Amino acid sequence: MIEDINWNKMWMESMKNASWRKRRGDNTEFWNKRARRYNESLKDNERPGKSISKLDIDPSHTVLDIGAGPGTLTIPLAKKVKHVTVVEPSSGMLTCLRENAINEGLNNITCINKKWEDAVPGEDLGEYDVVIASYSLAMLDIKKALLKMHKVARHSVCLFTFVGDNMWDYTELWPVLYNETYKSGPDYIYIYNILYQIGIMADVEISITEHKQRFSNIDEAVDQWKENLNISTPEAEEIIRSYLSANLIREDGSLWSKINMKVASICWRKENEIK
Ligand SMILES: C[S@@+](CC[C@H](N)C(=O)[O-])C[C@H]1O[C@@H](n2cnc3c(N)ncnc32)[C@H](O)[C@@H]1O
Secondary structure: OHHHOOHHHHHHHHHHHOHHHHHHOOHHHHHHHHHHHHHHHHOOOOHHHHHHOOOOOOOOOEEEEEOOOOOOOHHHHHOOOOEEEEEOOOHHHHHHHHHHHHHOOOOOEEEEOOOHHHOOEOOOEOOEEEEEEEOOOOOOOHHHHHHHHHHHEEEEEEEEEEOOOOOOOHHHHHHHHHOOOOOOOOOHHHHHHHHHHOOOOOEEEEEEEEEEEEEOOHHHHHHHHHHHHOOOOHHHHHHHHHHHHHHOEEEOOEEEEEEEEEEEEEEEEOOOOOO
């Protein structure tokens, strides 16, 4: 029976076995190191605007952005709503976010430097009109994480995440470097089913979005891939270099990585009564 499937347990197993998780080490440290580059790469992407267009927001609203990174959605949202609260464990990401807020003259953002799992309703958290999490669902107990999002939301919750096996170019390079198939971890379908089982019938929209990254030269790209793949031997560097030389696109005096990602928005309104 469909009700007997334990989607949360399957999420945990898939998450524990995800290749990136096994090789990455501490996730917060990983994002601390990557914050600057991640922040830079967002300038060339249309994703933030596309995601924000899916939200049901108005100028009087307060928003909670979980795993906000450098403020990918926080910064444009803070220009449209009354206040944005951020829960973000990476101090490197928060440094970028605060700089971005200052550059944009924004003073309606509050940051909580914690993992979502550690943020306590009534202590760290209040209630927010709209709750969002964008490509930040790295929690092991996702059911508990989703229930907490529902609890602190006044009107709606909207999540953005991956669909299927889609993690940059690691799927191709991983087997060559590590002699094992790349496992990308759980995707939107687990979330949809967990929500369904707790009585939340979410709206799901699947679309394709292009993720672009610009590099000034091949060495910069190789350094980033080495860091992302957590490998630094000379042999691995050679494999990565030849892969990138064949796959990066030369345009406007820069080198570009352009990847079409299949993504989902999963949104629901608070009136869903949970079981
Ligand atoms: C891929 S980035 C996404 C950033 C931004 N939301 C976006 O859409 O570009 C993932 C972010 O999730 C954060 N994150 C990872 N695990 C988290 C957790 N357990 N609770 C809250 N945030 C988390 C990371 O620190 C990182 O900043």
